[in-house]
Amino acid sequence: MSTQVTLLVNCHDRTGIVAALSDLVARSNGNILDADQHSEEESGLFFMRMQWVLDTDTLDASGLRQALDALAERFGLHYELHVHDAPTRVAIFCSTAPHCVYDLLLKERMGEFAPHVMACVISNHPQWQDVCDHFRLPFYHVSVNAENKAAAEARQREILAAEDIDLIVLARYMQILSPELVAEWKGRIINIHHSFLPAFVGARPYHQAKDRGVKIIGATAHYVTAELDQGPIIEQDVTRVTHRDEVSDLVRKGRDLERQVLSRAVGLHLDRRVLECNNRTIIFR
Amino acid sequence: MSTQVTLLVNCHDRTGIVAALSDLVARSNGNILDADQHSEEESGLFFMRMQWVLDTDTLDASGLRQALDALAERFGLHYELHVHDAPTRVAIFCSTAPHCVYDLLLKERMGEFAPHVMACVISNHPQWQDVCDHFRLPFYHVSVNAENKAAAEARQREILAAEDIDLIVLARYMQILSPELVAEWKGRIINIHHSFLPAFVGARPYHQAKDRGVKIIGATAHYVTAELDQGPIIEQDVTRVTHRDEVSDLVRKGRDLERQVLSRAVGLHLDRRVLECNNRTIIFR
Amino acid sequence: MSTQVTLLVNCHDRTGIVAALSDLVARSNGNILDADQHSEEESGLFFMRMQWVLDTDTLDASGLRQALDALAERFGLHYELHVHDAPTRVAIFCSTAPHCVYDLLLKERMGEFAPHVMACVISNHPQWQDVCDHFRLPFYHVSVNAENKAAAEARQREILAAEDIDLIVLARYMQILSPELVAEWKGRIINIHHSFLPAFVGARPYHQAKDRGVKIIGATAHYVTAELDQGPIIEQDVTRVTHRDEVSDLVRKGRDLERQVLSRAVGLHLDRRVLECNNRTIIFR
């Protein structure tokens, strides 16, 4: 029997780490599919992603986890082990803008996120029923207003639990999540911000961009943290603009950026290609 | 007899402006080489660049200027008229980094800025003599330190006057110019900042970029104003980076951006393709 | 009363053309919204796009057309006049790939092509009924096979006539149109080719790209002509690839390029920003 596993590691670089990790793969009679490791000279940090086929007759996942725990203690390393037996389940939070939601759902239908699953859509706006019917996934309408914030979030938590969600994607969701929810889902909420962060934090970034007269606009997907638009950046992209582009054109051009950047970030996360470290991400492409 | 002229115009859009300007060209028996005009719906502003061959037997440059002054009053328009009889003379200010300076001087040698002239190099470091000898242009060594700032700037002004300079290019020049000089040379000092402004204003932008974990770095050429890195942006460009890029790699990759963005900005200015308006620029490409 | 008109002009450059055209606008008591004109020094060609509000009490569209015909004769100019009273109606031809079709339909729903209309979808595959129901536009299933080519095309022509179609968009349509249809719809059929033309003409361009080991892949939207993948290019875009990208990854990455490039090309055509001249296009952005 065999299972595919992905291991992400970061720690301060010390001689012997790679040897110990390679030995682990060898003991599992494993075949490495892809590996990428790098020692950062300036910081002394070591980053690795390794994906291999684990022969579970020789070493099973729990045996592997035990061995990794021992190495973690010995080398002071942080690791994430992902055993590919259960697909990740994603909840999409959205408000009114359709472009990012369609992008995620269409890409799922085309198999781009397989074996992972866009499990449900949650919105404070009711019009998503029709879209969810078309793409055949459940829709949950949760009204949110100034008075019912706590109750609405309680309802959202219920849905997340019932749907067994692993990742929340804010696809142009215009509501602020509570600090508690953000803390609880650390590293598991991805947001798309419609600017090239750290430029133009906050509201109306395309208006800010027009006022400042930038020649290039961007979009940024990042993990959500307590501080607005300050979380670790996963992916960014940009496009050129001219004086012929009014704010409405920036909005239109930006939509193509936003949906692509968000979908790429979600794909990178689902493929376990993102390692968080010191409020930045290492992306193993 | 004929002269080539370039006219830049901005104003609040009103019916009749284009007709009046076209009439002006017609009265000069002129042949339009290139024209680009746009009315911004959201702001109600009108921008135009027109380049034509003026038949100076029919209407000379001073006659044209008189006619434009009349239109300026009638329509509340701002205009810049550039008569292509004298080349623009550029002074390059630099410190120790060579990449931008070589780029400007090599591009001049290849005729990319013709008929305009890189007239001289001014630096507080003496090693530029060798480079200036190689490219055959005068070098002025002006020591600048905490004590002699005023005297140094007085000497720089003398050189600017003696060399009949029209445009100052700060090619990674690490000294701050006085507010008086900046005010006096408004719209005629171009600086290169090694970040994608408005992200990472100020010192050590590549370190800031590494810390923030951005996936793309940039460079920005802008007119210098009193407020640091806040002047109107002329040109920007970006490149992708990964976790394998240490700060020293960002610096290296950034150099290719900086010199290109600066040279393009200088070229756009010299070709009279830049119109300043409300602390942003309109670039007529 | 007023109507918005867009005029596209190309001809050999001669003194007086712009004056004559400006005079025309003036006689229509018109207000220019956007104009862009350029004389190509190397070829001696002149290109112009002008968009203005025609005061139809002073000069109506047919009067304008008469005046333009006179100028066409006098200066040997070619012109296209578009009077913005009726929206352009687009038929989307497709096979099985959904990404380009969804992109066009979603962008229409978001108002990006307004006032123009995605009028219908025509496919040899029946599964589009569901998509068309969702986006609320008619779907026509026309089976095409080796035996019924002529009959199928006859049926397509009927639909094009009945739906009053002005533009055909081949959104990854895998059938070859007859030379007669192509000739008849010259300049009014846009295709998306999944390579950076002229590289990788013909079948399986992503396989060709992988074999050749290119570091960048692209997509190209062009008008269809009799010769495969040789028509005038309207828009192109590219993205970087690495050795980690297998052919299936190129296909996936390419889809994001294809849909964007096709949608941009369709938008440029609908906005009358494309001028064909000598098997290339001038794009007025």
Added chain:
Amino acid sequence: MSTQVTLLVNCHDRTGIVAALSDLVARSNGNILDADQHSEEESGLFFMRMQWVLDTDTLDASGLRQALDALAERFGLHYELHVHDAPTRVAIFCSTAPHCVYDLLLKERMGEFAPHVMACVISNHPQWQDVCDHFRLPFYHVSVNAENKAAAEARQREILAAEDIDLIVLARYMQILSPELVAEWKGRIINIHHSFLPAFVGARPYHQAKDRGVKIIGATAHYVTAELDQGPIIEQDVTRVTHRDEVSDLVRKGRDLERQVLSRAVGLHLDRRVLECNNRTIIFR
């Protein structure tokens, strides 16, 4: 004692290869600085680059080579081992265009290729003496014309031998090398072609690009093989153009691409980040 080594490997993927290679590193008591390995699912090929510090008291370079030879036989793998004790020496061949040569020499002066060396410039044009004096490296003037081709190449070979050259860079060199020289220097001659290959092979690619009406132009650095512009591609880049760009503008814009693409390709080769396989390259960034 320790030496840094870089190992490049390609072969058909078989279980045990990585384990055997890791074991080798472990036996050398080595510390891995950077490793990147990938199994291509579609082709069944395996590619790896590994850079580590070899403890030469435990296993020296010749011992390592012996061990690798044994693995090569056992697994049918191809390998390149680079021991970083001697810098690579580069000869630059050029004709009249200065931009690529200046770029290489300035980047060397700034330390970007260290510890490798731009050893000499060889040209059939005499004007490079001045440039080489400025950058302080030897210049060899070798006249080439229709009559003296063989003699000229003999002279070039002498220089290559005398200067102990490892890599030839054709920095817009307009002469054809003999098939013998090309064969002898297989994988060690880098050329810059001024198009996005495979588009626009051969002469005057910018004219071809203008005629075809492409919206993006490119440059390609590749290893030279017997067939013109068909060698394995190392690096490419592109930039947008418009109808305002005449051929002379494409040439000017292209120069910025050419020098950057060539310098990046040279850097990748010198850093041993290029693996040739089946007429394409794997680039380990």
